[in-house]
Amino acid sequence: ELKVEQNPLFLSMQEGKNYTIYCNYSTTSDRLYWYRQDPGKSLESLFVLLSNGAVKQEGRLMASLDTKARLSTLHITAAVHDLSATYFCAVDMYFGNEKLTFGTGTRLTIIP
């Protein structure tokens, strides 16, 4: 059974600071997805990482994937209040299977 864990579960940080959210998964996968969810809303796609060593950046967010370590990171640079949300990573179980398994989620609160 594929397990996807995120760390930390809750994160409160001040504006302007940097921090990293970690996503570990238990079985081989080359495809990892990051999503953002605002309260009461559905998911917004942030990044799709498709290979070992993949790095993608959008604004103050940067995601990377290390398939050998089964680890992805979501790095936040110079946080701003608008980034307050819950962030989920999700992993395919294996190629050809379309199911996504979601991580536990990280609730991020940016304090002015």
Add this chain to the structure above:
Amino acid sequence: GAVVSQHPSWVICKSGTSVKIECRSLDFQATTMFWYRQFPKQSLMLMATSNEGSKATYEQGVEKDKFLINHASLTLSTLTVTSAHPEDSSFYICSARDSVGTSYNEQFFGPGTRLTVL
């Protein structure tokens, strides 16, 4: 592009009644759609995979007779919660995979339906 809609956005019903939730891919065809359930402050849990023209595949622990899924066309899947009870109250989210899209499993998510059973 790649927009998925859900209807209704929220619904309040009495215990024992049935509720139907629609999921539509607006600008693409989706042979496969997915239904998720999310309790407050928790992650998404896959309930079932909906396949156009065939039976849905349910995850372990999900009652097929309680959560009826119909995927009658390439743009519409429905989830019917039968004889709803308060413990069925949750946020239900659907997603759809573009049939002619990319090779990876990019799913486009609907806005969700909040179900409250009194």
